Amino acid sequence: MFEYVVERTEGSARAGTLTLPHGNVQTPAFMPVGTHAVVRGLSAADVRRTGAQIILGNTYHLHLRPGESVVHAMGGLHRFTTWSGPMLTDSGGFQVFSLEGLRRIEEHGVQFQSHIDGTLRMLTPESAVDIQWQLGADIAMAFDHVVPGQSSYEAAREGMERTLRWLDRCKQRHAQLAGKLDSGEAGIPLPQTLWPIIQGGIHDELRMRSLEGTLERGPWTGVAIGGLSVGESKPVMHRVIELLTPALPVNTPRYLMGVGFPPDLLEGIGRGIDLFDCVAATRNGRHGTAWLPTGRLNVRGAALKGSTAPLDPDCDCETCTTYPRGYLRHLFMVEDILGLRLVSIHNIRFLVRLGEEARARILDGTFCGWSRGWLSRYYAGGD
């Protein structure tokens, strides 16, 4: 049910297939983020047309609104959203980082003050797992403690060790719920699997200890690398990835959380990453930045006024095959929601296609050269 098969490798890069209850995911792959059970601005059909195979939801946000019991009563996230493909829910661990100032960390869990109405909400390893079972995605993430990229050894060590202790508790609760499912008690339509998250900041020794501690607690159907792209430099991020992937089991998918921008995907794939998620595709889309093979394009820019050219002539997305640049710019100038949607669609398709092409290249053994050329062309565009 949660099988991962690596079909071919080239250097550290891998092409594989992940089997999940709601379908397969061919890797490498980018997963669009749908924090509030929606990829912002897009319908499930829009997302499907981008070629995305799996999307995310978020424990913290869906716990606040509408509440996991509501989603569960409506038949789980798949029925709730009408997205019938694979899904993954993040645990709320990232909010420990992003909502710093609205939360207090304790060993028992994290006390959040809701950013919506100020009410106090405790998230613990156990409740994060409970909520995710109620939401019913294919993959649940362990509740982790993410520290900023600049964190000292001491701060990173604390977050990393806590993440391991919390992993034990997540695992235990997950096993309890899986046992209930087996005996038909849970009332949950399909099983889900739990993935752990490696932490340790930018400190290699901590990263390795996190990896070892995580693997000791396995086996796992997938392993995530968290706590990157949170303020550290690119070379440091690359170093940490290179450090970890060789030490991970081959037939386990590696998920680099929160990454990335287009070049980050190729840099990650080349270093052995299989799965990515990132809000940048949709956020940049809403903010008027489109990704092109030659770097970023400001869709609001005066240069696009009157242009009849497609956004990206090489792209097969709905936006690029239908609308001229001058119209997309116009949509942003008049602040119509269609503009936000169309550029989001393009950016997602752009990353999905990057994954598809990388996969094809790995399968025919031409990934490394192609990736090098792609990256130099992208960076030459001024990025």
Next chain:
RNA sequence: GGUGGGGUGACCGAGUGGCUAAUGGUAGCAGACUGUAAAUCUGCCGGGCUAACGCCCUACGUAGGUUCGAAUCCUACCCCCACCA
């Protein structure tokens, strides 16, 4: 014709003697965004020179005047609006 109100940078609109090249907003231009507190945020926005500090020029309807100093006070004129004839 009379009375009253008003003319400020692309637009709207503050400012009623020095802290004013002139508050705010809009429009415009540029940039940022990485497991989403983000359809958000930041910067620029009279002209010229400078890498920059900064310097110079031109500006608050027009023309004069008062003053060390004027968008701000005075005079005349032009234009706009309202009401009355």
